[in-house]
Amino acid sequence: EPEVTQTPSHQVTQMGQEVILRCVPISNHLYFYWYRQILGQKVEFLVSFYNNEISEKSEIFDDQFSVERPDGSNFTLKIRSTKLEDSAMYFCASTLNHEQFFGPGTRLTVL
Amino acid sequence: SQQGEEDPQALSIQEGENATMNCSYKTSINNLQWYRQNSGRGLVHLILIRSNEREKHSGRLRVTLDTSKKSSSLLITASRAADTASYFCATVPSGNTPLVFGKGTRLSVIA
16 A cells, blocks of 8 residues: 655754655645644644645744655655754655545654 | 644543544535544544545544534554554645644543
8 A cells, every 4th residue: 555655754953954744645635744843732734735836834944944745755854953942753644536645754862 | 824723632541542633614615534643653644524524434434524513533552552653633724725723632542
């Protein structure tokens, strides 16, 4: 069964460093999303991507964040200069028809 | 505004019992989805119910939707220890817009 994959599963970085989180959505899906979940809190929407551009973004998704679909398969989230409060699980999701399929997540720890 | 608020926040039952979790939301929706999350892990899609549907079944899961009350319930019958997880409802306002998650219900099934 096709699934969304994410790498790495765990990323540890120093405050101020750039990180790139990678996702490979399901191949025939058209919409892509990034969500994050701070430990013990609810899942929050960051950004959605369709037709090679951002279709919607939340207040969390400020200038420190960017997304890219550099080729036909990968979908990346970049955090330019990480802060302590960026520590969270980051989930990628993709969908064709409303049902969103989530990847296993990347746990980002900012020290 | 908050969407998809689940209650109870935590639920502890004996194996074999049924577990019912409720979700309320505030604005109109295209569909509502339930997800499961084991501690520190990814989100597993359980079931999607569209706004024109009232009830849906999948194995031991039964979901109801009452759009007049803006509420949904998830029933897990004959619970097992492996059902221990957090359960989230997530609403989709329209089309392929992002999911709006609630804070979840932590279910503990005691063997």
